[in-house]
Amino acid sequence: MIELDEQQQAARTWFESLRDAICAEFEAIEAEAGSDAKFDYTPWDRTDPNGAPGGGGVRGVIKGKVFEKAGVNVSTVGGSFEGEFAKTIHGAGENPNFFATGISLVAHMANPHVPAVHMNTRFLVTTKRWFGGGADLNPPIPYAEDTAEFHAAMQAACDAHDPQHYPRFKEWADEYFYIPHRKVHRGVGGIFYDHLEGDWDANFAFTQDVGRAFLDIFPKLVRRRMGMAFSEAERQQQLEWRGRYAEFNLIYDRGTLFGLKTGGNIDAILMSLPPVTAWS
Template sequence: MQNNISADIQRVRDFLLDLQSRICDSLEQQELAGGGTAKFEIDDWERPEGGGGRSRVLQNGTVIEKGGVMFSHIQISKLPPTATARHPEIANCKAQALGVSLVIHPKNPHVPTSHANVRLFVAEPEGQDPVWWFGGGFDLTPYYANDEDILTWHQKAHDLCQPFGTDVYPEMKQWCDDYFYLKHRDEQRGVGGLFFDDLNRWDFDTCFKFIQSVGNGYLDAIIPIFERNQNKAYSEAEREFQLYRRGRYVEFNIIYDRGTIFGLQSGGRIESILVSLPNLVSWSYRAEWPEGSREKRLTDYYLKPHDWLTEL
């Protein structure tokens, strides 16, 4: 990496742009299969400090109510505190950050919201070799949880990790459970998946192969979930519950999410940072659901950490 920093960054950039395009194409096919015609609009942008990105957003579709698949590659002249708290050795360094981040909010309450991102961070201390690491993962947030969907999701996460070591899935699954947790609600954001940061345990090429597997794995996992659920009938009460539960998603993203905080502190593009928020959401005062209902079971069972591959 040290001798080919520009070439290595370009390789990652090329993969990320291709991944963004493939994800959007596949999700547009799901929209079409559900009778919709909405497409991802392209918004290319530049950042005054350096770099820019390509935002692709689909809104008010028949299958997907709001979807953002965002590519960015930014230059940072001085790292903000969120980037250096765990890495004081790179305080005040210039850096580059590039990645693809996405959140897909389906319209049908039986299709979970999904999130994924893969990214590379490179700091350049003056007179020293670059410091780099990868990060990312994917996680699933159902409203009406389906065991088959959860197994599909976690089996894909498990399988893509296996070539890199038998300890990788359990570690990154646990990290995901720990990270996507709303402390003030004492509940998980969803049923988890994978999460990792500061990944440089292997050489650069192996770490790069891992994020390629994660990015491709998201697409392989989410499409069968759409196909099983996107045409299911739903009631107005189920739709109302979906909007209520989306409120938890918003709470996590604006209170805890590192990417949101980093974007705001680094002078990021606000539309891109907040694209993860759904168009429609609601909060209800002390909303309660009856014992034995699917709504009650979501919080009592599914929004607790589980070893899904052995318990379902």
């Protein structure tokens, strides 16, 4: 086990409690749909390249009637970045040692009318200490009402801390969740932030509110759409859209690269990939 200071332990405890609340809500939705699907939890340990204990995490996956495949991962790891990769990480250029704890969630839905979603929040320590993360909605069949309510929830979380957060972090998400080779956005956006440092208590409180906002709004959208009938053409539309999602995560996603470069659990890193896709 790696030793944690007070801030590191507080962040880890929060991410684990958020995981528990989200998983309980997803299982409740499955039960409402007449399914007994539950999360399957798989713990994993990481060994740092220098041989020192590197922490680990728990990968949680549910496959049910509503959630065709949803993963909720929590990891707490530490060690040293290798080689040139250290220079790409905020505050690690002079000292490659790091600590990271966070939650990462991706949900791919059985009904194409229900939006897929991604949410990730994290706390990293190098020579600096900062939070990052966000949430973005990825509907195969967009509904303006759902998009507006999701953004309103993210804006409310932002506005409670800084009126400049939402416009800045929304624009950041629009820029980040873009697939250059397709010239399309991955979904309908949300918020994305990184390197949020300085006032640790304020930044931690904001990160918690982002998690609470997600837990409040996404289940509402799922319940609104999960009983809708859909056609084979709409299912095909969903599968082809998922291909775009897979392309982004394998080519551009920073979290995927971070996990691979730091010796993370491969199944947890690639949990974000959809269960079935199609390219035509």
